[in-house]
Amino acid sequence: MLITIDNVLTPEELSTARELLARSNWSSGQITAGLQAARAKNNEQLAENAEHLPDLRRLVLQALNRNATFFTAALPLKILPPFFNRYSGDSNYYGFHTDNAMRQMPDGSGYVRADVSATLFFSEPDEYEGGLLTIEDTFGKHGLKLKAGSMVVYPSTSIHEVAPVTAGERVACFMFMQSMVRDPGQRRMLYDMDMALLDLREAHGDSDPVVRLTGCYHNLLRRWADS
Known part of the structure; x- marks a missing residue:
């Protein structure tokens, strides 16, 4: 990426x-x-x-x-x-x-x-x-x-x-x-999700689907990240 x-x-x-x-x-x-x-x-x-x-x-x-x-x-x-x-x-x-x-x-x-x-x-x-x-x-x-x-x-x-x-x-x-995320493919997926969520939040606010997708982003980050 x-x-x-x-x-x-x-x-x-x-x-x-x-x-x-x-x-x-x-x-x-x-x-x-x-x-x-x-x-x-x-x-x-x-x-x-x-x-x-x-x-x-x-x-x-x-x-x-x-x-x-x-x-x-x-x-x-x-x-x-x-x-x-x-x-x-x-x-x-x-x-x-x-x-x-x-x-x-x-x-x-x-x-x-x-x-x-x-x-x-x-x-x-x-x-x-x-x-x-x-x-x-x-x-x-x-x-x-x-x-x-x-x-x-x-x-x-x-x-x-x-x-x-x-x-x-x-x-x-x-x-x-x-x-924190060693795998470059996982980093790319998280980046793409975060950028898409910014656009969705701008267009639709914190609607229920946006909140749930944001949760998916953070749960993937929790799964893949080291700290």
Whole structure:
């Protein structure tokens, strides 16, 4: 399930984040690459000791916590602290790869199983050339270049790439989540039900059928979710 969400960040949050990122010092993106991914990865990333990383992470997590569409799409149990990367100059691509299944917490306190991945864009599409995020799923390849402040959410099992940035710079946040519902087919079914229920409630209010279908949604979530 691949879902795009517009305006995850408010204009004020986006402005603040872009200002902090512009003042940041960048390191090699190899610091979070697995063995297979490292051979395909050539970008830059904020290191764990980067000055503005805590403020940037706090800003992104606050935005995610208030976004209902993100919650129903990912059903997050654990969110690895967000990372930030940049593609420009000679560090400008990340070839096709699959995200590692298990991601270690930055402080070494444990692991997060990567069920769901997400990319939150900080650069506007006209600020760089190339840099298309391509994600493969059962329906083929999908190329994305979203406006700043918007996000794409997709299964961590997907093969994906960032094409070379040939001009300008592409700055983004990437995230990994362990979902309460491990099975991607079950997550998709729950997402579709929740979106349909929103439409039904808008059209018919809390009628008896809507209430009963809402109960079915929550009973399925109870059956499938871990906490």
